[in-house]
Amino acid sequence: MQKRFTPVTDAPSIVWFRRDLRVNDNPALSRAIAGGGPVLPVYVLADDEDGDWRPGGASRWWLHHALASLADALDELGLPLVLEQGSSIDTLRRLADETNAGQVLWNRRYEPAAIERDARVEAALRDDGLETWTGNAALLWEPDQVSNQSGKPFRVFTPFWKHLRSLPAETPVLLPDSRPRAPDTVPDGLAPEELDLLPKRDWADGFSNRWTPTLNGASDALQAFLDGPVNRYGEQRDIPAEAGTSRLSPYLAHGQLGPRQVWAAVHASGAVDRGVGYKYLSEIAWREFGYHLLVHFPDTPTQALNEKYRAFPWSADEETLQAWQTGLTGYPIVDAGMRELWATGWMHNRVRMVVASLLVKHLLQPWQDGARWFWDTLVDADLASNTLGWQWSAGCGADAAPYFRIFNPMLQGEKFDAEGDYVRRWVPELADLPAKHIHTPWEAPAAVLREAGVRLGETYPEPVIDHKAGRERALAALAQLRNG
Template identity: 55%
Template sequence: MDSPALLWFRQDLRLADNPALQAVADRPLLPVFVLDDAAAGRWAPGAASRWWLRQSLEALGRDLAARGTPLLLVRGRAEIVIPALAAAIGAPEVLAGRLYQPWARERDRRVAEALEVAGRRLRLLTSSLLRDPARVMSGSGRPYAVYTPFAKAVAAMGEPDFPILPPARLRPVAAPPPGDTLDSLALYPVAGEPDWAADFPALWTPGEAGAQARLARFVAGPVSGYAAQRNDPGTEGTSGLSPHLHWGELSPRQVWHAVRQAQPGELSQPWPFLSEILWREFSYHLLWHRPEMPDRALRERFAGFPWQPDAALLRAWQRGRTGYPIVDAGMRQLWHYGWMHNRVRMIAASLLVKHLLQPWQAGAAWFWDTLVDADLASNSASWQWIAGSGSDAAPYFRVFNPVLQGEKFDPAGRYVRRFVPELAALPGKWLHQPWKAPAEVLRGAGVILGRDYPGPVIAHAAGRARALAAFAALRAGGHGLGDTTGDSMDPAA
């Protein structure tokens, strides 16, 4: 079959292991990316994600052009743009990687209907996950609500297929329609305003080549010590692959097999890093079967949780001015690099929703705008897990102690000293609780609390008591949450 094909890139911005590309690699091809903010609505890419997307599209465009097929960029409504492009080149079908966000599923429905009217079809292939969420079901035929049995079920399905090699050469369609320029998509920070993304290039290289380089670096080094180092934010012990996976510059199959090659063994006991890949799969499983997850608590009894929205508290958290050094270090890392270490994400999120009683949706919205790896499934599932409202959040009433968490996971203070430099001269004993340092120690470190660094926005004991009181009030309201006191609470959390 030599009819032209329209290849619609979305969150699969790569040439290797791209099933949709593989299916049409021997046909005249028009690759297109459509920036459709109207369809995404408030889930359009946030500012940090747009910075990433701009560079990723530039890299994809170079890679496609090198193989003879330029990338067409278009801004507009996909249900109008895609059928028009298919008609312009005479393509009987449009191929794309399947998306799982509720808004994207609705958009795909509209696109498919518009194509069908003209006798064409939309063909979606699994591209961004190991397994399609609709195919991973329990023995009773129901979706999974708990991670561990889900992970075991996926592992029982065996190894994923091996990745597909990229095509060496592609054929363009004879007369590609005109499109927009990359600059006209306006994905970078507004000219004339402070460049909040100035530090991003020091850490990130968006695009397929950058993704492959980071994966190679990870499997050559940190993966071997991942179990021990992944919780230390002061070392490079994690993969940093999350933004590459989100935009599809890498496929999870590529990551899976690269890690398996570096760490061979029995699949029945997945290596620690592979469990993170499966958590990502589980998040998409939840989003597919519970599309309300980005907005509403998965545990319906949490709908009445007594949040206390406070713009000043939220702002202090966003700007890394809570007075808890490990939290503030994380929030400042996020602002400077569009990313935060995963352990610190949990600590910072816990402070916001438990100590400060701010709605988890407010924290998720800030992450959505500031993370280069902002992913609707992972972001929503993780915030609900911390808030206690997720389907697998246990114990839901756990309140992290930010001082003990800092001392446990940043014992040498490398992380805090880097991102909270005003405290860098403090001795380690006081670094995670500067408000307890003797006056002479503060003077010796050049720190004046309230001027150079704030005191805690709330004392840990008071914040923990507020959180437990809120859970008790929810239980007293007849929501059946069970016991929220007693020995099951980890006092050292």
């Protein structure tokens, strides 16, 4: 629900940025400018306030560049971006006092820790006599605006998606025509480098070869998707060697694009009229579904939504987990995905499902361990989507794949990477194997392996577990759970 807001026209308005690092379709910024008084944009790095889900290493890399891009965009409007670090409440109170601000505006976040923190911030600011206002920049619809016919949260995606299509879509929020002005006194703030966001590990060096983490990069990526891939999305989205997906997820995760902007752009492109757009828009709706569940079931980042799975007999093992993390499982499609993740901070969605299935089923590792690894290594790490995806793979969440449905990694590779192009790119030690054997190198004749320069157990590992044995072990664990 929107909060009451009565602008104090002559007093500065503080706009508190978080995961809404853009100037267009930003309700809080637009409302502040429309108020007519000076506007002070602020970003506060407050890691401790995110609880167990402070930004991971890959997200921090993206955030560093996203803040620089936001500062440039605000500068074009004539506004500074003040960077701070520490307590959100203390920082906002101090800045309000230093600038004689009359109001603080921000866009809502929906993670459990953020909801609790924002309530404390709002109460503290109001106790100080400040006006507050919050808007929605992150979602198409508020989670409490969407319910099933019984008035309860949806737990199955298909009826949720059908319901969303029946709702009127809000258009992106426009900036007012009036040019904003900064306060007469602007606090110094911190230099971007003082936030210490850039990883010190060399695995982030390759990110810049794949990503442009700026507002221009976001608009370019959206346009590039609309210029072609959206028309082939239904056929190519599962082919990891092809550029068949939108690659918009990190821009959405950091708020450099909003879902309203994407929704409107896909419609404006004519893709929906051509009968191809809704396939992609259903992925935007899947993101909405994740937040719908996260708000209504806030324990799900660590606890299975399906309570009976909370007693699942996992066999947590650090060595096994590390083999998966480093792309050394001996299953080429899995190893390719894990290495793509490490090198680029991203993994193709089809491959995400395959690597997750292997971890939680063949290897019997807790889904929470996989979620934590993705959280630290994905540039598009998003608590709602990450939780939804991992609980889907583990069979314990809303509308989840049943645990007994176990992906065959060889067949997944043969179906979606038939020529082995994806594996060859990310597992170069297998590059000279023919397509017939690239997803099952352990079945290749010795002469074929020699010619390709592959020595199993030396240049490339044997499978960490036999597929049949892993499948049987997973089903036995499920039976153990069912039998109590």
